Amino acid sequence: MKLLHGLISALLLLLVAESTATPAEADRIRKSWESAAESWTLTSRAATTPEAKAAALAARPDPLRYARQMWQVISPSLSKDWTLDPAAWFLNFTRSLTITNADGSVAPAFTQENAAIRKAVATHHMQSPNLTPMCMALARNQDPGTLSILEKIQSSHPDTKVQGVAALAAALVIKSLGDDAEPMRKRLTHLRKAIIQSSDVKIGDTTVAQIAEDELYIIRNLTKGRIAPNLVGTDAASRPITLDSTKGKVTMLLFWNTEMPESDRVLEITNNTLRKFKGRPFTVIGVNHDPLAKLRTLEADEVTNWKNFSDPEMKLAREYRINVLPQVLVLDGERKIHYFGAPGSFAEITAEALLSETK
Numbered sequence: 001m002k003l004l005h006g007l008i009s010a011l012l013l014l015l016v017a018e019s020t021a022t023p024a025e026a027d028r029i030r031k032s033w034e035s036a037a038e039s040w041t042l043t044s045r046a047a048t049t050p051e052a053k054a055a056a057l058a059a060r061p062d063p064l065r066y067a068r069q070m071w072q073v074i075s076p077s078l079s080k081d082w083t084l085d086p087a088a089w090f091l092n093f094t095r096s097l098t099i100t101n102a103d104g105s106v107a108p109a110f111t112q113e114n115a116a117i118r119k120a121v122a123t124h125h126m127q128s129p130n131l132t133p134m135c136m137a138l139a140r141n142q143d144p145g146t147l148s149i150l151e152k153i154q155s156s157h158p159d160t161k162v163q164g165v166a167a168l169a170a171a172l173v174i175k176s177l178g179d180d181a182e183p184m185r186k187r188l189t190h191l192r193k194a195i196i197q198s199s200d201v202k203i204g205d206t207t208v209a210q211i212a213e214d215e216l217y218i219i220r221n222l223t224k225g226r227i228a229p230n231l232v233g234t235d236a237a238s239r240p241i242t243l244d245s246t247k248g249k250v251t252m253l254l255f256w257n258t259e260m261p262e263s264d265r266v267l268e269i270t271n272n273t274l275r276k277f278k279g280r281p282f283t284v285i286g287v288n289h290d291p292l293a294k295l296r297t298l299e300a301d302e303v304t305n306w307k308n309f310s311d312p313e314m315k316l317a318r319e320y321r322i323n324v325l326p327q328v329l330v331l332d333g334e335r336k337i338h339y340f341g342a343p344g345s346f347a348e349i350t351a352e353a354l355l356s357e358t359k
Contacts, residue, residue, distance in 0.1 A: 022073075026086035029069045033093075036061040041259060045294060053297075063261070064109060067094050071113050078120035084130050087117045088137035095141055096261030106265070114143060122149050127158060132165045136203055139169035140324065147173045154193065164198025167191070168208055171215060176341070179223045191215055214321040222320060228253070228335045231287070231316050233309040236295045241309055244335065249281045250354045252347065253329040254306075255317055257289040258298070260325035266343050271305055273348050280355050281333070287311050289325070330354070 040061055047056040070090050074083045090113070097109040121134060122145075131153060138146045150173060153166035171190035177183040191212050199209035221229060231243040243253065254270060256263070274284050286308035288295045298304050309316055320329075330339035330350040339350040 023082045023086070025073050026070060026083075026089075029066060029073065030086070030089055033061070033063070033066040036066075037259075044258075045291065053301075063093065063097055064099075067097065067110060071110070075113070075116070078116065079124045081125065081128055081130060083120075084125060084128060084134050087120070088133035090114075091117060091134075091137035091141050098262060098265065114141060118143060118145055118149060122152075126153060126156070129159055129162065131157070131162050132201065132203070135162075135166045135169040139172040142173060142176055154190070161198045161201055164194045164196070165201055165203075165208060168194035168198070168212060168215075171212075175215070175218075179225070184219070187215075187219070211323075214323070218321050222329075222337060222340060224337055224340070226337050228329060228331050228337050229319060230335070231309060231319065233311065233316055235307055236288075236292065236299050236310055238292075238310075241307065243285060246283050246285060246331075247335070248333045249283045250277075250333065250351050250358065251331040251335075252282075252284045252351060253287065253331060254284060254326065254343065255287045255289070255320070255322045255328070256326045258294065259290075263326075266326050267303060269343055269348075273351070274305055276348075277351065277355065281358055282351060282355060283307075285309070287316050289314050289317065333358070 040056070040059060043059065044053075044056040047053045067090065070086060070093070074086050074090065077083050078087065090110075094110045094114065098106045099109045100106055118138070121131075121138070125131065125134070126149075135150060135153065138150060147170060150166045150170040154163045154170055157163045157166065167190040171187045171194065174183050174187045174190065194208050195212050199207065199212075201208045203211060220226075228243070233241055235241045243251075252270070252273065254266075256266060260266070270284060274282075284306035286304060286306055288298075288304075288308040289311050290298070291312050292310050295308060295310050299308070311317060314322070320327075326343050328339070328341065328343045328347050329337055330347050331337060332354050338354060339347050341347070
């Protein structure tokens with residue numbers, strides 16, 4: 001009897017989970033996050049006293065909570081086509097989220113959930129007509145196994161436009177494999193297919209053609225070994241500032257703002273790197289996309305300990321084709337690019353290697 005009762009209870013829980021798993025509920029969670037984040041941003045910008053700033057920081061909405069809510073809604077139904085859009089949102093939303101383990105170490109959040117989404121796509125959705133958002137989300141996550149899924153879609157999907165989107169996404173994944181001849185050949189092949197088959201397909205506020213054009217610009221001007229374009233602008237005090245003023249120093253060029261995922265962690269990593277290389281020919285230059293008043297407060301409060309270009313309209317970011325924050329480049333004393341990617345250990349190792357070569 002107890003066993004029967006337990007089975008009935010488990011069945012009821014599954015039915016309840018299934019009943020709440022709807023596109024409308026997934027959309028409600030997404031909009032709820034957007035509303036909470038927008039409200040917090042306005043409150044944070046209005047905070048002028050230390051007390052108000054501390055209160056605003058404490059009231060920051062927890063992205064982990066919203067991610068868990070979304071997962072609860074979509075996880076029972078990953079085999080169904082309607083989950084592709086919210087699952088793509090989940091991949092994008094959780095891309096930079098981390099958790100702190102009991103020993104104090106930091107690890108990526110939702111790795112098992114992201115793997116379950118990839119498995120569901122590979123098992124149930126390879127022929128779906130609604131794969132465009134998912135292809136781009138998979139590309140941005142750079143997870144193991146992503147490239148094989150995208151290459152299968154670009155070679156065998158019945159819709160040539162979906163093939164083209166998958167080819168673009170595959171090119172974005174291959175970018176992380178480096179600039180050697182074979183990855184570059186594959187990258188260019190995929191970009192060509194994307195342009196031919198899907199140039200007019202919308203990706204958010206842009207198109208496949210525009211993204212592909214940006215990637216071709218990056219290949220020509222922003223890959224390893226190229227000289228980074230000079231940046232000219234103003235700092236937090238509205239004084240002129242240029243990137244070439246760092247000539248002779250190893251430079252970490254950081255594109256960032258306080259609304260990007262894990263902004264506190266990125267600031268901590270960058271400040272630690274600056275301290276580590278103190279007294280050596282090394283500098284950090286930020287390109288900050290917060291409002292000017294916010295940047296001035298951040299520098300006055302010593303949240304950042306490096307110079308920043310003020311770029312609230314992201315004009316300088318567009319010169320480097322930056323679409324996702326944060327991004328960092330490591331440059332040698334002649335502005336030659338040695339690393340372009342996410343902040344963290346790889347960027348620091350690259351800087352350390354360059355400094356060891358500096359006499």
